[in-house]
Amino acid sequence: MLITFFSGSYPANDVRFLLKPLKMQDTPVHVKEALIQSGAQHYSELLTHESLPSPEYLQLFHQAMALNQQRMAEDLLRLTKQIVATRTQGITLVSLARAGTPIGVLLKHILARYYTIEAPHYSISILRDVGLDKNALRYLVQNHHPGSLVFVDGWTGKGVIARQLAESLRTFAAETGIFVPAELYVLTDLSGSAAVAASADDYLIPSCILNATVSGLISRTVIDKKNLASTDFHGCVYYQGYKPQDLSQYFINTLLTVINKLSTDPVKPYDSELDKQSRQTISEQFLKQITQRYNVSHHNYIKPGIGEATRVLLRRKAKLLLLRESDNNATQHLRWLAQAKSIPIDILSDLPYQAAALIQEV
Known part of the structure; x- marks a missing residue:
């Protein structure tokens, strides 16, 4: 198979998207929800065309950068240190498109700058109910040591993608005999x-506020059966026309400037093992309580955390925004989106996260 790499709007050596750029028909949000929820089509087969953010919304992105870039820079250094400590077979960064892509680009730069490790960086598709793109995974293990792969994302919400990753790699090992560590690395x-x-804090990662214009101008990943052969990678739309408004490189350069001013050994590593069980319990209890309180038929319609709530308000038909506080800086963009789209807000002081969103059941 002839592989043609593309890097979206990033420099070619920053990332290789193992994705196939496509032209996709626009599906309005209300139509998309009806098709997904009726089971007529899977969400991965539908894409709503992305509009450019308004000047007011962009201002909220820049505010988020000012407030959170230091915290994010420290976490990036902390995560890089843990990657180096846990990968003895070399490092191949594999970000999960698209929220993971800016994270992967930054990790690649940090590895080169502070550890003199030139790690290749790929970005590949993973879809709920579908799994990792098998063609992309095959390409990776043919060209890199399977034990070197480091799967990177921005955050976890309910843990669906982490479980999907583990299931995909279990299946892959059973089919091919090739074992790839089923480990997800996140901020x-x-x-x-x-x-x-x-x-493990629900803080505002600034890149979650925007869509394609902070992720190399690519859409979320899709499977368009009409335009993809069985040997193709999963697809995406490349919003090349948005190049004048693209902030992808600005985001990377700004974070790298902040990182350069920090110590390379910021603080003691966060002990995720220590906290993991309590986080799982909190997540399970939250889902149970919200399901009962708001009569939600499936956990798929509950999206916990700032990042996931933002995705709902940007891309789905939201029923309700839940906030822990009415005026927290971290949720200012969510309140703006809710007001712009006439989405009601409930303040729950016992919410274990800064925010959550419920998808409207149609």
């Missing part, structure tokens, strides 16, 4: 499901 692990995390 913050709300659900206690990541193998390695820099934190």
